[in-house]
Amino acid sequence: MSGPEAPRIxxxxxxVMAVVWDGADAGRGGAGAEExxxxxxxxxxxxxxxxxxLIHRLMRKGVLASERRGGMALYTPKVSRDAWVTxxxxxxxxxxxxxxxxxxxxxxxxxxxxxxxxxxxLRRLVxxxxxxxxxxx
Amino acid sequence: MSGPEAPRIxxxxxxVMAVVWDGADAGRGGAGAEExxxxxxxxxxxxxxxxxxLIHRLMRKGVLASERRGGMALYTPKVSRDAWVTxxxxxxxxxxxxxxxxxxxxxxxxxxxxxxxxxxxLRRLVxxxxxxxxxxx
DNA sequence: TTTCATTTGCTACGCTTGTAACAATGATCG
DNA sequence: CGATCATTGTTACAAGCGTAGCAAATGAAA
Numbered sequence: 001m002s003g004p005e006a007p008r009i010x011x012x013x014x015x016v017m018a019v020v021w022d023g024a025d026a027g028r029g030g031a032g033a034e035e036x037x038x039x040x041x042x043x044x045x046x047x048x049x050x051x052x053x054l055i056h057r058l059m060r061k062g063v064l065a066s067e068r069r070g071g072m073a074l075y076t077p078k079v080s081r082d083a084w085v086t087x088x089x090x091x092x093x094x095x096x097x098x099x100x101x102x103x104x105x106x107x108x109x110x111x112x113x114x115x116x117x118x119x120x121x122l123r124r125l126v127x128x129x130x131x132x133x134x135x136x137x
Numbered sequence: 138m139s140g141p142e143a144p145r146i147x148x149x150x151x152x153v154m155a156v157v158w159d160g161a162d163a164g165r166g167g168a169g170a171e172e173x174x175x176x177x178x179x180x181x182x183x184x185x186x187x188x189x190x191l192i193h194r195l196m197r198k199g200v201l202a203s204e205r206r207g208g209m210a211l212y213t214p215k216v217s218r219d220a221w222v223t224x225x226x227x228x229x230x231x232x233x234x235x236x237x238x239x240x241x242x243x244x245x246x247x248x249x250x251x252x253x254x255x256x257x258x259l260r261r262l263v264x265x266x267x268x269x270x271x272x273x274x
Numbered sequence: 275t276t277t278c279a280t281t282t283g284c285t286a287c288g289c290t291t292g293t294a295a296c297a298a299t300g301a302t303c304g
Numbered sequence: 305c306g307a308t309c310a311t312t313g314t315t316a317c318a319a320g321c322g323t324a325g326c327a328a329a330t331g332a333a334a
Contacts, residue, residue, distance in 0.1 A: 010321060049324050071331055085233060086248050089241060092229050096222060101251055102258035104226060109266055111223050114238055119266055121239035126263045129246055129256055147291055186294050208301055
């Protein structure tokens with residue numbers, strides 16, 4: 001059941017992956033260097049070489065691949081965003097809240113750190129969850 | 138409004154803090170080296186000197202203090218666990234879910250990664266939140 | 275085809291982290 | 305009061321990360 005031991009993706013690296021995943025979701029298969037630079041690079045004030053290093057390491061870690069497409073390279077994800085987000089969330093919940101989402105929610109509720117909109121969305125989600133559970137699909 | 142720029146606490150270090158916080162919650166003001174070793178140390182298979190290093194760094198970062206109490210030292214927390222947990226949670230939500238708890242919940246719901254008990258607790262919490270909001274305290 | 279500019283990939287350097295050995299300090303007992 | 309032992313605090317070192325400069329490869333131009 002345990003996956004192939006996903007390599008750790010650092011904080012900065014994950015921002016590069018975010019751009020690549022966005023490109024893939026948009027049907028472009030991934031993202032080019034220019035796109036990554038203009039998005040994650042500009043947002044963090046990274047130099048171009050810094051972005052290149054992050055890309056290089058992600059490729060060495062096996063979570064990113066480069067396809068040569070007419071001079072320029074298209075970087076494509078080798079791991080799904082959903083899988084990564086799930087693993088990262090599970091790890092976080094395990095470390096801080098004994099793996100229970102409800103404990104996190106209880107904490108944030110006590111600290112009054114949720115916006116009313118967020119709470120409203122949360123209520124709707126839980127209602128949907130209940131409905132789903134009720135019709136036992 | 139911005140706090141005093143809390144220093145970053147590493148993963149291993151936070152496990153030491155957890156023991157100290159537990160000791161404080163239990164009315165003992167903190168925890169001694171022996172307690173930290175037997176709890177976090179044993180759980181991770183750390184050598185005694187490794188634990189000493191973590192304690193040392195936490196003290197240098199200003200989040201832990203040592204009180205000499207008859208030969209042995211009692212380590213006491215300088216930052217509240219609630220404040221740290223909140224900051225850590227907010228950072229996590231910001232990085233992965235645009236700061237919105239509901240987006241995390243939606244993701245976990247879609248991945249079917251919550252236990253039924255967790256979902257039940259969640260439903261009760263949201264109901265309480267609504268009640269609180271209704272009486273507009 | 276040789277040269278030049280662009281784009282990619284590799285190497286480096288300082289700092290943090292995980293891990294642990296060594297030094298200093300304080301209590302204890304003859 | 306000095307030797308010994310427990311306890312604490314400091315230093316070290318390898319691996320990883322954030323940051324960036326330099327080299328190699330690849331397409332375009334002459």
